[in-house]
Amino acid sequence: MEELLTKTAAEQRKALLNKEISAVELINEQYKRIEDVEEKLQAFNSLCKEQAIETAKEVDKKIAAGENLPPLAGIPLALKDNINLKGTKTTASSKILENFVSPYDATVSLKLKENLIPILGKVNLDEFAMGSSTENSAFKITKNPWDTNKVPGGSSGGSAASVAGYEATLALGSDTGGSIRLPASFCGIVGVKPTYGRVSRYGLIAFASSLDQIGPFARSVEDAALLLEAISGCDKHDSTSLDIPVAQFSKSLNKDIKGAKIGVIKELLQEGVSPDVKKAIESAIQKYKELGAEIVEISLPLLEHSIGVYYILATAEASSNLARYDGVKYGYRTPDAKNLLEMYTKTRAEGFGDEVKRRIMLGTYALSAGYYDAYYKKAQQIRRLIKEDFDKAFEKVDLLVSPTCPNTAFEIGSKISDPLSMYLTDIGTISANLAGIPGMSIPCGFDTDGMPIGLQLLAPALQEEKMLNLAYKFEQATDFHKKQPCI
Ligand code: GLN
Secondary structure, X not given: OHHHHHOOHHHHHHHHHOOOOOHHHHHHHHHHHHHHHHHHHOOEEEEOHHXXXXXXXXXXXXXXXXXXXXXXXXXXXXXXXXXOOOOOEOOOOOHHHOOOEOOOOOHHHHHHHHOOOOEEEEEOOOHHHOOOOOOOOOOOOOOEOXXXXXXXXXXXXXXXXXXXXXXXXXXXXXXXOOOOHHHHHHHOOEEEEOOOOOEOOOOEOOOOOOOOEEEEEEOOHHHHHHHHHHHEOOOOOOOOOOOOOOOOHHXXXXXXXXXXXXXXXXXXXXXXXOHHHHHHHHHHHHHHHHOOOEEEEEOOHHHHHHHHXXXXXXXXXXXXXXXXXXXXXXXXXXXXXXXXXXXXXXXXXXHOOHHHHHHHHHHHHHHOOOOOHHHHHHHHHHHHHHHHHHHHHHHHOOEEEEEOOOOOOOEXXXXXXXXXXXXXXXXXXXXXXXXXXXXXXXXXXXXXXXXXXXXXEEXXXXXXXXXXXXXXXXXXXXXXXXXXXXX
């Protein structure tokens, strides 16, 4: 039974359909596993057992009646705690929302329910998804299942750790500058950031609305493709969601990739990349050659500006999005204020953590009269040029590859007092959000300490099918995804 929890969704589905286990039993086993390891991993902010078991019961009824089941029905999933799920706490791992109960479902939550995917609970993140290590949570520090002294990456650290540590088979996270791909890389699993607009953001607590996307975590490319299919689609509640049909990502995984052109991003394999990561990426490139792909070196000269551009635009949007937490309508309110202004200022001073305050101040400054042109407008212009760099690259190649991160998971506490070095962790991932293109991370090796290394794949907008196909072929030809952490 324990072993079934380490399997992929596709394998667990087989066990359900063959009646080796019922959906309710699977969920109960999953909760037992959570009880066993949660003290070590600290991935969950809250559990929603009743809802999950109700969904599992429905799955069992359908199996008994011989009805058709959606592909991921009954497969246990962990939901990032910045995605609303009606009747459960949605905290964004912030004190300011500590007791906030969602009055409605995010569109992705509704889709999970329609697909009969049981939601186990809400998982930890950096407060308001601001961070790269999950150390910025107001509640707890999630640990990396491969080494509990190390971070799981962030901001969707709870999502990645729960899947890698077998507390869930699937998870959803959000990615504004790398928050799905980075933790997937640090925890040795698959994580996909879809094209901007592919998945509805309705009900996702906004960080930087022009960059945020929700996406899947899974143990295999096929599972990730199935989950992406389940959550994609146009939504009238999100004006930036794209009005295009949902592609059948899982149907085109096994296409031959002979002759595919893969570009290696030169700037992301230069100095600053750890020797172990470099070696793993180089052998991944070699593997693609063996699979028949043609490898080209691609230069993205503006990439070095992506961190600067991101930290102006993301903080500017955040400063505006977070203005709503003022102690009036919902969330935390300071217990002792003498007047209205003090109520606002004390509520925000007490409710937000240091990193969130740092971002609000940076963003407010970037948007202030007199500085707007110098910072915000300039950053928007460079964002455009970065996108054009990608457009040019994709005229030459089908896909770009790079390390997801220049290093593997680091020790808890080692970067927390140095925000700039923390920000640099995202050098490989941020530009995809600025350009709106899809990206993913897949396991491609281990460093000398046994920590996982991630290969990042980037594709042109709306070409997830091609990206997933190339990822699948690599996965089939390698064993990295089969190695298990001993947690
Ligand atoms: N690490 C980046 C940040 O701190 C990205 C976060 C994210 O993608 N949500 O902003």
